Amino acid sequence: MSDLEDDLLALAGDGVSDSEFEPQDFKKRSSPTNSSTKRRKTTVRDFDDEIDEDEEVGEDDDQIKDYEDEDEDDDEEDNLVNPYPLEGKYRDEEDRENLLKMDEIQREQTLFDRSQEMESYNEKKYLQQRLKQQKAQAEGAKDKKTRTSARSKMVKSTSKSNKLDKLSELRKQRDQKSRRESKRKDYDDYEEDEEDEEEDEGEEELEEDEEDEYGYNDYEDKVVWGSGASSSRSSRVKRSTERAQFENLSQIKVGRSMLHRFCFYSNFSDAVIDCFARINVGIDKRTRRPIYRMVQIVDVKNIPEKAYKFPSTMVDIYLTVAQNRTQKKDFPMTVFSDSPITREEFDRYVIELNKTDEELPYLDDVKEKINVLNQFMNREISDKDVNEMIKRKQQLNASTGDGQNLEGFDAVFQKSRIRDELKVAKQEKNFSKISKLEKKLEDLEVIVANTTNKVTSGGLTMSKVNERNRKLNQTNIRIAELKSSQLKKIAEATSDGGDPFSRFKTNTRMFYQDLVNEENEKALVDARINYEKEMAEKTEMDAKIASSSYRSLGVMDDLIKNIELDIEIKI
Numbered sequence: 167m168s169d170l171e172d173d174l175l176a177l178a179g180d181g182v183s184d185s186e187f188e189p190q191d192f193k194k195r196s197s198p199t200n201s202s203t204k205r206r207k208t209t210v211r212d213f214d215d216e217i218d219e220d221e222e223v224g225e226d227d228d229q230i231k232d233y234e235d236e237d238e239d240d241d242e243e244d245n246l247v248n249p250y251p252l253e254g255k256y257r258d259e260e261d262r263e264n265l266l267k268m269d270e271i272q273r274e275q276t277l278f279d280r281s282q283e284m285e286s287y288n289e290k291k292y293l294q295q296r297l298k299q300q301k302a303q304a305e306g307a308k309d310k311k312t313r314t315s316a317r318s319k320m321v322k323s324t325s326k327s328n329k330l331d332k333l334s335e336l337r338k339q340r341d342q343k344s345r346r347e348s349k350r351k352d353y354d355d356y357e358e359d360e361e362d363e364e365e366d367e368g369e370e371e372l373e374e375d376e377e378d379e380y381g382y383n384d385y386e387d388k389v390v391w392g393s394g395a396s397s398s399r400s401s402r403v404k405r406s407t408e409r410a411q412f413e414n415l416s417q418i419k420v421g422r423s424m425l426h427r428f429c430f431y432s433n434f435s436d437a438v439i440d441c442f443a444r445i446n447v448g449i450d451k452r453t454r455r456p457i458y459r460m461v462q463i464v465d466v467k468n469i470p471e472k473a474y475k476f477p478s479t480m481v482d483i484y485l486t487v488a489q490n491r492t493q494k495k496d497f498p499m500t501v502f503s504d505s506p507i508t509r510e511e512f513d514r515y516v517i518e519l520n521k522t523d524e525e526l527p528y529l530d531d532v533k534e535k536i537n538v539l540n541q542f543m544n545r546e547i548s549d550k551d552v553n554e555m556i557k558r559k560q561q562l563n564a565s566t567g568d569g570q571n572l573e574g575f576d577a578v579f580q581k582s583r584i585r586d587e588l589k590v591a592k593q594e595k596n597f598s599k600i601s602k603l604e605k606k607l608e609d610l611e612v613i614v615a616n617t618t619n620k621v622t623s624g625g626l627t628m629s630k631v632n633e634r635n636r637k638l639n640q641t642n643i644r645i646a647e648l649k650s651s652q653l654k655k656i657a658e659a660t661s662d663g664g665d666p667f668s669r670f671k672t673n674t675r676m677f678y679q680d681l682v683n684e685e686n687e688k689a690l691v692d693a694r695i696n697y698e699k700e701m702a703e704k705t706e707m708d709a710k711i712a713s714s715s716y717r718s719l720g721v722m723d724d725l726i727k728n729i730e731l732d733i734e735i736k737i
Contacts, residue, residue, distance in 0.1 A: 246290055254284050409525060410532040412512045415442050418535045420463070421504035426476060428543065429483055429499065430555040435466040437542040438485070440527075440535055444503040444511065445487065460507050460515040461487035467496060473562055474498055480562040489518040581610045628725050638710070645707065649700070 249257070255277060256262040265273055418441045428434055441463050448457050465486035473482040476499055484496040519525065560580070584607050591599040 246287070246294065249283055249287060250280055255280055405530050406528065408529045410527050410529045412507075412509065414529060414532045415512070415526070416507055418442055418532060418539060419444065419507055420502070420539075422499060422502045423504050424543070425485075425499045425502060429476075429481060430558050431542070431547075432551060432554065433542060437539060438463050438466065440464075440531075441539070442507065443485075443487065444505060444507050445497055445501045446503060447501075458503060458505075458508075458511060459489065460511040461489055464488050464494065469496075470562070474500065476500055479559060482562060489515060490522040490524055492522055493518065581607065581614070584610065627728060631725060642707070645703065652696075 252258060252262065256265065265276060268276065420438055420441045420443050425438070428437070431437075443461055443463060444458050445461055446456050447459050449455070450457050463485050467484045467486060468482050469484050470482045472484070473480050475481075481499065484498055485502075486494055486496050488494040516526070584603050588600065588603045588607065591603060
């Protein structure tokens, strides 16, 4: 059998190393399966090495050719010179003067020929630029191919590493990690995750090496370089460093209507903090117009001793706003505006930030805030939230004037609750509690009565206004009818369509001349008197209309506010 093995080895070629024929490896070659497997591996590796060497030689040849082509291109560029650098028509000033001295026909022919030469020159220049771009792309592809071949070589070298080396590397990494943790206890979580991923990747590489020893092929799987931290970084969502702009910040602007609607909701503070708003800071003395500023909400405070109506409900919420880190102030929600922020206000806000070297928030943070606001405003209200809102309102009303600021609905609600407690107290025969509850009930009756009186008085005021307007309309109608009747009489008197004050076209006689003049003067005087009378009546009517109180600013709002509306509130 030894002769047969020698013949097989001879046929296999020179791939088998001489060390296999040494006496110490004789026992290993006694197993035909192991020996054939090793021979296959060595021959395959030698064959791959030869291929790599051929590729390297080919790549060197290609690089030499590229260098030669580049030299040729450089020579062409050197030879390619603009024939007419001056305005694309002339070689120099002397050539221009000579050309201007020529005849017009000869000069035009020369200019045409030169334009043709410039077109060919531009085409050649464009083709050279395109050729450069193509060569640059080809070089990039070759560099990529070279890197790929280098990586394959590194994979081959790493596949030959020993299992003990892997274990020692893992031990070193763990020792380094323990030393770093002992030196810096407040280590960043991101870097700790990165090191853990390095260990996991090292263990995976060790498992892959074990699989290779049992016959798995390294080249069938995708090769991942590094410790694996790069793949974990790519899987993480990278936050952008782009700053938000005016349009982005306008999307997280909150106004008075939104604050009034959601101020008693849970998580109200978390929703409005870091949002932007537009507040009224006073009146411009020169233009007498309100002044607004763009601010950012940084905090929400409850100040019960400074409760205020917003607009008719008592609230104690104050919002701390800022233009930069040095300018902060608490404002009630009544000064917040529903109008959008203008570009001038935004520019002024940016100037205030620049004073303290601050910048606008990041775009990703603004997008997150938009999602938080949408979820807050679109979430459903539970019974627990409603009960908390009612309880909060009752506490505010009770803490500001012993129930004098109660609204009609709250007064009725408390009245029904006190009646139930009064029934229980009577059953228990708790006389002290009965007296207290009866007193509270009387106070609530007074509050409800006052509310009813206000509504009734508002209805009476509205009826009086309606009566006054009705009489004024009747007077205006009567005056209009009188004017129309007068105009009708004048039209009948001048049925011929001429001027009622003009003279008739007749044959004048000297006998009637004085009489005609007297009649004309009388007609002019009567017309002037009627005109002055009509103007006086019109002026008087305009004065009456202007002096009516319902046209004053705010009076109509008060009248509408006092209208009694029967609205049933169901919770």
